[in-house]
Amino acid sequence: MKKFMEIMAEELSSAFEKAGYAPEYGRVTVSNRPDLCEFQCNGAMAGAKAYKKAPFMIAEDVVANLGESSVFSKVEVVKPGFINLNVKGEFLASYLKEMGEDPKFSVNEAENPKTVIIDYGGPNVAKPLHVGHLRSAIIGESIKRIGRYVGDKVIGDVHLGDWGLQMGLIITELKHRKPELVYFDDSYQGEYPSEAPFTIGELEEIYPCASAKSKEDEEYRNEALEATHLLQQGKPGYTALWNHIMQVSVTDLKRNYDNLKVSFDLWKKESDAQPYIPDMVQAMKDQGYAYEDQGALVVDVKEETDTKEIPPCMLLKSDGASLYTTTDLATIVERMKLYHPDEILYVVDKRQELHFIQVFRCARKTGLVEKDTKLSFLGFGTMNGKDGKPFKTREGGVMRLETLIADINEEMYRKIVENRSVRDKDAEETAKIVGLSAIKYGDLSNQATKDYVFDIDRFTSFEGNTGPYILYTIVRIKSILNRYREEGGTMENAQLLAPMNDSEKNLMLELTKFGSTVENAYEEKAPHKICAYIYEVSNAFNSFYHETRILGEENAAQKKSFLSLLELTRNILETAIDLLGFSAPERM
Numbered sequence: 360m361k362k363f364m365e366i367m368a369e370e371l372s373s374a375f376e377k378a379g380y381a382p383e384y385g386r387v388t389v390s391n392r393p394d395l396c397e398f399q400c401n402g403a404m405a406g407a408k409a410y411k412k413a414p415f416m417i418a419e420d421v422v423a424n425l426g427e428s429s430v431f432s433k434v435e436v437v438k439p440g441f442i443n444l445n446v447k448g449e450f451l452a453s454y455l456k457e458m459g460e461d462p463k464f465s466v467n468e469a470e471n472p473k474t475v476i477i478d479y480g481g482p483n484v485a486k487p488l489h490v491g492h493l494r495s496a497i498i499g500e501s502i503k504r505i506g507r508y509v510g511d512k513v514i515g516d517v518h519l520g521d522w523g524l525q526m527g528l529i530i531t532e533l534k535h536r537k538p539e540l541v542y543f544d545d546s547y548q549g550e551y552p553s554e555a556p557f558t559i560g561e562l563e564e565i566y567p568c569a570s571a572k573s574k575e576d577e578e579y580r581n582e583a584l585e586a587t588h589l590l591q592q593g594k595p596g597y598t599a600l601w602n603h604i605m606q607v608s609v610t611d612l613k614r615n616y617d618n619l620k621v622s623f624d625l626w627k628k629e630s631d632a633q634p635y636i637p638d639m640v641q642a643m644k645d646q647g648y649a650y651e652d653q654g655a656l657v658v659d660v661k662e663e664t665d666t667k668e669i670p671p672c673m674l675l676k677s678d679g680a681s682l683y684t685t686t687d688l689a690t691i692v693e694r695m696k697l698y699h700p701d702e703i704l705y706v707v708d709k710r711q712e713l714h715f716i717q718v719f720r721c722a723r724k725t726g727l728v729e730k731d732t733k734l735s736f737l738g739f740g741t742m743n744g745k746d747g748k749p750f751k752t753r754e755g756g757v758m759r760l761e762t763l764i765a766d767i768n769e770e771m772y773r774k775i776v777e778n779r780s781v782r783d784k785d786a787e788e789t790a791k792i793v794g795l796s797a798i799k800y801g802d803l804s805n806q807a808t809k810d811y812v813f814d815i816d817r818f819t820s821f822e823g824n825t826g827p828y829i830l831y832t833i834v835r836i837k838s839i840l841n842r843y844r845e846e847g848g849t850m851e852n853a854q855l856l857a858p859m860n861d862s863e864k865n866l867m868l869e870l871t872k873f874g875s876t877v878e879n880a881y882e883e884k885a886p887h888k889i890c891a892y893i894y895e896v897s898n899a900f901n902s903f904y905h906e907t908r909i910l911g912e913e914n915a916a917q918k919k920s921f922l923s924l925l926e927l928t929r930n931i932l933e934t935a936i937d938l939l940g941f942s943a944p945e946r947m
């Protein structure tokens with residue numbers, strides 16, 4: 360289905376053509392003087408130079424050729440040559456009717472769907488999920504949903520960090536605490552126990568303790584490095600421990616992501632790339648890309664046009680151990696082999712940008728990906744506290760995700776109970792739903808690349824540009840629709856009529872933008888554009904609501920028209936928030 364703006368542009372383009380000008384000048388934009396008109400065409404201004412003619416004259420020629428239009432109610436040439444446009448109410452209503460019947464509300468599905476792998480979440484096994492992982496999960500999940508809506512084949516991969524030093528640290532600490540465990544007995548030949556020798560609670564305590572020790576104690580650190588290396592080489596006792604760590608940790612991670620309504624198609628991990636490393640490294644050596652530098656194996660990735668230094672990409676350390684870069688490269692090999700993606704998108708903290716520049720360049724240079732395979736990096740900014748520094752607990756420690764969510768839900772609960780008198784159980788469930796909108800909208804409404812301030816008071820407010828405000832609007836619409844039904848109303852023969860007043864027209868005009876907003880948000884990997892859109896729609900709806908008697912309308916056909924507009928508004932808002940990764944309750 361055509362976009363609303365496209366239809367207008369077609370009208371203008373054909374008028375330009377009839378008047379003897381190039382049709383490309385017929386582009387239409389939203390008016391930047393909403394007090395004067397709804398849309399405008401600046402083509403005559405742009406064409407003045409090419410045709411050596413005053414823009415005003417061109418504009419007059421064009422308007423003379425527009426003729427009787429079923430689209431515009433007003434067409435006006437203003438000095439020095441703008442064409443100001445208003446849309447006919449009947450046309451607007453008929454467009455929205457068609458949009459309402461379109462299963463995707465005017466989003467056109469991709470004709471040639473692409474396979475896109477999104478690498479997001481990226482938690483590290485055995486380390487508690489903290490707020491740093493929150494952004495990746497929220498942004499990645501939203502882009503995945505938008506991509507699917509637009510028709511691409513999107514595969515979400517959590518890409519667990521299970522292969523790094525944190526594993527060696529945990530093994531080392533365990534060895535110090537419980538040296539008698541069979542996992543540390545090199546002569547042990549039997550089966551390893553099926554029960555893990557620790558709980559998730561213990562695991563979460565072991566890691567920070569080991570990490571702190573390794574920073575102070577060099578011998579301890581070397582021990583952990585050695586353990587990491589032995590694990591990577593498949594030492595049986597360590598592999599058995601690693602399996603326990605994985606099992607305990609992944610169960611916990613899945614529970615956390617469920618609460619966030621984030622889900623992955625693949626639970627792949629860094630270690631899955633391990634089998635691809637030897638052949639990949641060998642090939643890079645054979646092709647002459649990899650060379651030894653101070654004992655390490657590296658590939659040069661700098662380019663002539665670089666303005667800052669891009670160091671070589673390191674494949675193997677001098678002791679033969681692989682690195683973060685090595686796993687990421689081998690994961691590309693695996694992904695190409697198993698899924699043949701057209702694009703791999705990484706949603707990772709922007710402080711890792713250099714790492715990805717190196718990995719992408721190396722992958723391209725050494726032919727790990729095809730020429731037209733896109734490798735993209737969406738580097739997001741830091742989530743800061745009100746003090747402008749990375750978000751911390753009151754005590755200054757790393758904030759656990761669970762604590763953060765509990766805090767938000769508690770605040771939400773307080774506000775909801777304050778607002779109404781319903782049974783507590785219901786209020787608690789509602790607080791969770793609304794709390795999630797507060798967190799996700801608070802994050803997604805900012806451009807992903809920018810840092811933002813996590814402000815619980817602001818995010819949980821029912822007013823302003825917040826998730827709860829959007830949900831409040833949806834719930835308001837639902838309750839009007841419910842009341843209508845409870846009073847015995849039906850939607851039989853409901854017809855959307857031309858708008859009755861400016862606020863209704865404004866709401867209708869906002870709704871027409873859904874398709875182009877979603878397509879553009881996907882193209883630019885910019886969920887914040889959907890947030891900005893639904894904020895506008897909500898504002899437009901609320902003005903309409905305050906200025907219009909909806910259920911009190913006496914003309915039955917008009918009343919049904921209002922209610923169909925409400926249904927469309929609700930459907931569009933609910934679809935949009937689903938793309939952002941949250942939902943609305945029935946009541947608040």
Ligand code: ARG
Binds near residue numbers: 482519705707
């Ligand atoms: N686990 C990593 C971290 O916490 C993020 C992984 C991102 N994805 C990747 N393919 N490198 O920093």
